[in-house]
Amino acid sequence: MPELLPQIAEPTDASLAASGRRVVEIEARALEHLATRIDGGGSNRTFSAACQLILASRGRVVATGMGKSGHIARKIAATLASTGTPAFYVHPGEAGHGDLGMITDADVVLALSYSGESDEILTLLPVLKRQGNAVIAMTGRPQSTLARESDVHLDVSVPAEACPLDLAPTSSTTATLAMGDALAVALLEARGFTADDFARSHPAGSLGRRLLLHITDVMHAGDDVPRVGLGATLSEALVEMSRKRLGMTAVVDDEDKLIGLFTDGDLRRTLDDAALDVRTAMIADVMTRGPKTIAADQLAVEAARLMETHKISGLVVVDEAGRAVGALNIHDLLRARVV
Known part of the structure; x- marks a missing residue:
């Protein structure tokens, strides 16, 4: 006898809206937890340490990450670059096949992996260490290999993913992106970055017109x-x-x-x-x-x-x-x- 498929209730406007609200609420709680871990007390000064590393660097920030973390790394690199901190993204898989040549010994590497065990990134660590690069890691596991082997670890762990299956990166990517924004803005303020500086890196479109036209x-x-x-x-x-x-x-x-x-x-x-x-x-x-x-x-x-x-x-x-x-x-x- 053929196996019966489970019956799925027809979605209603109310149920769809409830799902949306639940996601936003879960991710909002994740961000609240994240805020408490930004130099949250005691000897935990990892956020300011990460900022100081970047401010002291003579090079760029090189962001890297696989999968969803890679998408977030691209966004963080773009935000840093547009707010006064030269930065770009390198795919960790491509880095092992020649793109490591894009990274100089003066650069700071910002490595994103929620598990802290992404093979493609861990493969790069010995080379980066030998070259003398400082490594800032963002992971959700402080005891992971990437967290332990980095110069500075930023904890972006979340109480729960917004995905009901606890599989799709949702709250974790939101927290990681927010941590990247926090870095960019803290560095912007530390450098005294102005609206005129912002305009010079945004000459096109309506934003450029608003900021450049006198x-x-x-x-x-x-x-x-x-x-x-x-x-x-x-x-x-x-x-x-x-x-x-x-x-x-x-x-x-x-x-x-x-x-x-x-x-x-x-x-x-x-x-x-x-x-x-x-x-x-x-x-x-x-x-x-x-x-x-x-x-x-x-x-x-x-x-x-x-x-x-x-x-x-x-x-x-x-x-x-x-x-x-x-x-x-x-x-x-x-x-x-x-x-």
């Missing part, structure tokens, strides 16, 4: 800057605004220093004032004094932040002497894809 790259300058003198009439200011099409005009003194700003919003408020004769009004009587400004060498993303914070749509660019040297509005930032 006000001078997007502002209107020279004759394209709308400006009128302090003695101008409101009518003259409106003609200048219409001509330059930025929805505003700077009001300057005889030395071109910024005194005030008149915008489309100011015009609407002026028209609401029944006691004001638009034909004879002077710009000095209706302008906004002490407007928000920005310098030409600041990042364009800072202009976007100012506009959003103060609910304005344009800025005058001033030099160190307070002279109006440029102007830009929200449309300029949109065209530059800064916002």
Whole structure:
């Protein structure tokens, strides 16, 4: 008689959501346990020791790992490289067939293996030791061969995998990735890595634009800057605004220093004032004094932040002497894809 297959209940929205929540909760607990092991007391200073090893190195960080640990090692290497710590990934299997030549004696090797017994990595240890490389291990077993033979061991063990079969690496890979992020950020802060440094390694795409584009790259300058003198009439200011099409005009003194700003919003408020004769009004009587400004060498993303914070749509660019040297509005930032 044929063997009957076990009956599997039809999944429901509730059961699927419950499975998802259970995974997140298990992995969150794993991260809580991990946090207590980062220099958690007594003589346990392995995390700071790992950071000091990398900071003292004249070479790169070479991350390696097999299987899922290899995927995590690639991500850690990428995060380190983009945050000021030169790093790359080497496949441990390929390393034994020539790629060891990529590793110099000045490099620090970051070896990932949750069991601490991956044959491909253990095979490399004697060669790395003979070459003089410092080895930082991330494992889930402090008594494993890799943990014992490394210069520094970072314990990434977890109470349980999120996989109900306790087979698929889930909580363990999350913990290992988090430990890698912790290393990268600690090193970033120790090196004084800045947003400008970050921009230099991310020149492409929207991130690069946000971090590399300066006000001078997007502002209107020279004759394209709308400006009128302090003695101008409101009518003259409106003609200048219409001509330059930025929805505003700077009001300057005889030395071109910024005194005030008149915008489309100011015009609407002026028209609401029944006691004001638009034909004879002077710009000095209706302008906004002490407007928000920005310098030409600041990042364009800072202009976007100012506009959003103060609910304005344009800025005058001033030099160190307070002279109006440029102007830009929200449309300029949109065209530059800064916002």
